[in-house]
Amino acid sequence: MRGELIVTSEIQTLLEAIIHSTQDAISVVDSDGIGILINPAYTRLTGLEEEQVIGKSADVDIAEGESVHLKVLQTRLAVRNVKMKVGPKGRDVIVNVAPILVGDELKGSVAVIHDISEMRALSEELERARKRIRKLEAKYTFEDILGTSIAMTAAVEAAKRAAETKATVLLRGESGCGKELFAHAIHNASDRKYNQFVRVNCAAIAEGLLESELFGYVEGAFSGARKGGKKGLFEEANDGSIFLDEIAELSLSTQAKLLRVLQEREILRVGGAMPIAVNVRVIAATHVHLEQAIAQGKFREDLYYRLNVLPIMIPPLRHRIEDIPILTHMMIDRFNLDFGRSVKRISEEALTRLSEYAWPGNVRELENVIGRAMIQAKYQDSTIESAQIDLPEHSVKASTHAITPFPTIVSLEEIVREAERHALLEALNESNDNKTQAAKRLGISIRTLYYKLERLGISDQSTM
Known part of the structure; x- marks a missing residue:
């Protein structure tokens, strides 16, 4: 009997040692x-000593809630x-009892x-960090949009006015002219700037995945769907804001779902009810002539009118040649840091070559040309x-034709015209x-x- 008591005492001592050595808070x-x-x-964890707990009721340590022990x-x-x-101190805890x-x-x-x-606390800090990241994700402001040409100044002013509203914006312009830059700036100048700015390249996501990426899905919506679904x-x-680049690349079925979002301000997850x-x-962008896409049956006319609430035409670089010097000097400053160079200027002859191309x-190509020149430059x-300006052999003199941006169009006749x-x-x-x-090309x-030129009011003077 004495031996059993000794064994029991040793077991109790061992159990107490284990309980006291564990990092988890334990109460019995x-x-x-x-x-x-x-x-x-x-x-x-609780700030309570043994004399405050031992021999006291199980609810003595509770600041908020009911005793799980009881x-x-x-x-x-x-x-x-x-x-x-x-x-x-009312520490937040999770209890398993x-x-x-x-x-028995x-x-x-x-x-x-x-x-x-x-x-x-870590979760709250993470959320604060996410908010800062969301702010940083929209990296550019209107101050980053360089140019004093009439065309660019007009585009920036239109974008600033758009930023003050909640309306959908449609950015139009050729590839490389800065549509994403404008999207960032509009978000950062709006009252949504501290919330999420999501960028989506509609042409970069496979059609089979695009719908679930845009609208999410419910659990079991398709084979391989994540448990619990996905936002x-x-x-x-x-x-916040969502930037839908290359909007014309959406399929007609996805266009219909986007139309619902714009009309009803609600989404339906894939597989959901x-x-x-x-x-x-919504800030959308495209380099495609949407009016022609409508005529070809590739773009929904009703979606076009929903998107085209605040259209902004961003001019191509050939229509703002006078902005090349300021753009070039900005790029030189940046590439000096990137490539470890000490270039301070660009010659007038080089600027003339750039102006004749x-x-x-657009600006993306100018950036590549200046980047190559900087890399080839000696330290x-x-x-x-x-001589350091490397332009394609088929370099064509920049035209002074003022091809008028497509305005907001309200009828099929105007679209065709x-x-x-x-x-x-x-x-x-x-x-x-x-x-x-030109006639042969057409x-x-x-x-x-000549008949069409006269009918459309395109005189020799207007095309020079």
Whole structure:
């Protein structure tokens, strides 16, 4: 008998040593709900010493909530993941409590308490960081848009006015002219600037994935769907802005779903039945002639009118040649840092070469040309010379044709008229005003060309 008592005493000592050495806070009560054991981790977490707990009721440590110990003693069932506040400082904790059963006899209960105050603080800091990141994701402001030309100044002023509204914006312009830069600036100048700015290249996401990426999906919507479903990009952008680049690349079925978002301000997840309200500012962009796409059946006319609330035409570089010097000097400063060069200027001859080029790739192409010149420059070079400007052999002199941006169009007749006018001006531009060649390019007779020029009010003076 004495030997059994010694063994029992040794086991109790061992168990107490284990409980005291664990990093989890532990409290034990007897079958009457009176505290009989706590460990140092419990004291560190709650701020309560043994004399404040041992021999006291199980609810002595609770700052907010009900005693889980007492609940377990009543039901004889374990309870997990109960949130409450404990101790004088009201620490946020999660409690797991299990009954202590010896045979069928209830001897008490044991609780393991996890501190979530630090986790909550980390979560709050993470959310603050996310908000800062969201702000940083829209990297550019209107101050980053360089240019003093009439065309660019007008585009910037229109974008600033658009930023003050909640209306949908449609950015139009050729590839490389700065549509994404404008989208960033509009978001950062709006009252949504501290919320999410989500960028989506509609041409870069496979059609089969695009719908679920934009609108999300519910659990079981398709094979491989994530358990619990997934938020779409529209939900991620809630209270912020979503930039839909290359909007013309959307399929007609996805266009229909986007139309619903713009009309109803709600999305429907793939496989879902319950609409989800979203508060998102849509900024769309395209280099495609949407009016022609409508005529070809590739773009929905109703979506066009929903998107075309605030259209902004961003001019191509060949229509703002006077902005090349300021753009070039900005690029030189940046590439000096990137490439470790010390270039301070660009020669007049080099600027003249740049001004005579048609820039089909717009500002993006100019950036590539200046980048190559900087890489080829020697470390001691302080000036970019004309010989360092590497332009394609088929360099075409920049045209002074003022091809009018497509305005907001309200009828099919105007769509056709503007499309025809644009095609005529492009043909004349590419033929250097040689009307015979322009007619051949268009597949019409020279007489028909002159007739159309007169009908559309395109005089020799307006095409020079």
